[in-house]
Amino acid sequence: FERVDWRPPRQRLLVVANRLPVSAVRRSEDSWSLEISAGGLVSALLGVKEFEARWIGWAGVNVPDEIGQKSLTKALAEKRCIPVFLDEEIVHQYYNGYCNNILWPLFHYLGLPQEDRLATTKSFQSQFAAYKKANQMFAEVVNGNYEEGDVVWCHDYHLMFLPECLKRHNSSMKVGWFLHTPFPSSEIHRTLPSRSELLKAVLAADLVGFHTYDYARHFVSACTRILGLEGTPEGVEDDQGRLTRVAAFPIGIDSERFVRALEVPQVQDHIKELKERFAGRKVMLGVDRLDMIKGIPQKILAFEKFLEENPKWCEKVVLLQIAVPTRTDVQEYQKLTSQVHEIVGRINGKFGSLTAVPIHHLDRSLDFHALCAVYAVTDVALVTSLRDGMNLVSYEFVACQDAKKGVLILSEFAGAAQSLGAGALLVNPWNITEVAASIGKALNMSDEEREKRHRLNFAHVTTHTAQEWAETFVSELNDTVVEAQLRIKQ
Ligand code: G6P
Numbered sequence: 308f309e310r311v312d313w314r315p316p317r318q319r320l321l322v323v324a325n326r327l328p329v330s331a332v333r334r335s336e337d338s339w340s341l342e343i344s345a346g347g348l349v350s351a352l353l354g355v356k357e358f359e360a361r362w363i364g365w366a367g368v369n370v371p372d373e374i375g376q377k378s379l380t381k382a383l384a385e386k387r388c389i390p391v392f393l394d395e396e397i398v399h400q401y402y403n404g405y406c407n408n409i410l411w412p413l414f415h416y417l418g419l420p421q422e423d424r425l426a427t428t429k430s431f432q433s434q435f436a437a438y439k440k441a442n443q444m445f446a447e448v449v450n451g452n453y454e455e456g457d458v459v460w461c462h463d464y465h466l467m468f469l470p471e472c473l474k475r476h477n478s479s480m481k482v483g484w485f486l487h488t489p490f491p492s493s494e495i496h497r498t499l500p501s502r503s504e505l506l507k508a509v510l511a512a513d514l515v516g517f518h519t520y521d522y523a524r525h526f527v528s529a530c531t532r533i534l535g536l537e538g539t540p541e542g543v544e545d546d547q548g549r550l551t552r553v554a555a556f557p558i559g560i561d562s563e564r565f566v567r568a569l570e571v572p573q574v575q576d577h578i579k580e581l582k583e584r585f586a587g588r589k590v591m592l593g594v595d596r597l598d599m600i601k602g603i604p605q606k607i608l609a610f611e612k613f614l615e616e617n618p619k620w621c622e623k624v625v626l627l628q629i630a631v632p633t634r635t636d637v638q639e640y641q642k643l644t645s646q647v648h649e650i651v652g653r654i655n656g657k658f659g660s661l662t663a664v665p666i667h668h669l670d671r672s673l674d675f676h677a678l679c680a681v682y683a684v685t686d687v688a689l690v691t692s693l694r695d696g697m698n699l700v701s702y703e704f705v706a707c708q709d710a711k712k713g714v715l716i717l718s719e720f721a722g723a724a725q726s727l728g729a730g731a732l733l734v735n736p737w738n739i740t741e742v743a744a745s746i747g748k749a750l751n752m753s754d755e756e757r758e759k760r761h762r763l764n765f766a767h768v769t770t771h772t773a774q775e776w777a778e779t780f781v782s783e784l785n786d787t788v789v790e791a792q793l794r795i796k797q
Contacts, residue, residue, distance in 0.1 A: 330344045435501050445469055597647065701715055727767060
């Protein structure tokens, strides 16, 4: 017999997220350029390859005309992406408003808007209505592209209504929902006026996933306290005995992509240039979206404190802070940009010389290869988020450090602290004195200790990949649906 290399057909996956992995910029009436979007969700999902995946989401641009919508749909199809077109008013109320002014700060323990962020209760209600409407628009695009047997994987806080919209239309659809931010303590979630509706809508999914066990636990206790539903070790059971499975699935990155990039000649040249540029100085690095949850002002103030207490380091260390602009239409983000600029300017004025400044601050992203080169020349990475679902910058840094074995200073309030805690120096980012002391410890750490800590982190990052994360979630979702069917038959 001739040997036939048979493989089962790859499972079709519809990945639904507010933001597509590419954002569109209009060049002319019918031509578009597509750029990789920023953020942890995109960088992880780019590493997921084993599925026949299609993406459904917003391309980050308002396209009111038919020619534009048709040409963008065609351009995105080449990237296996399907657009959801959101008009300006919806973007304003749903994305800037309910998602980024209400849910995002709340889920990161920054509380509900105070008066200057939430003028009247009426605006809250219209934002919530727009949120539900936008979720329904996503559902319609999913329904239009769904084929029997597909797995539909909904992502993040933008789409908490989506499981309910999808199941209402087709109760046999396999629906998973995954949150990329923390899920806060039930005491925080309780403060949200629409707390019950959101929880019920998420519970329509078959499987609900979080980055850490703590977030999953908070979600289950919110369902118990707010909805009065029973939490079991498997998840949450409703009054009719239907179980929504709830579990933790810590995300990872495509570590090989980073390791391979370091071999690219262009990256090696860049590494050489950077080494020459910063010769005689230790390089510290921060890479963050310019978001209040990232703790950028606190980090820079800790660096200032370190320089004040250790003046001999002033000429021997540089902090590269790459602050990627994000959600620039939201007022809080505009205020943060000015605040960070003011602090950086003050510190550079205070500690700079004619030839060097202690902080290089960039208000933009770097392309993938430039980013890998910067990671590779860094001695100490500072990831000091005030709260963070996971934080994959910490993983990317570790993946690029096998030659240098640099130190990772990591916030204990980032999900990554639960996986990289043994190798990193953990800090409370609110405690500027502690962060300043950790900077000193990292810069003075012995080679043996750096090596030992790096080994632990590197082993984790290279074995807990994005691919493994996605496979585990999807296979758990398939199993959950089969088990639920068996339960019904019994
Ligand atoms: C976080 C969120 C993602 C989001 C990303 C970028 O990582 O969890 O859902 O896409 O930030 O934010 P943006 O608002 O630009 O999509």
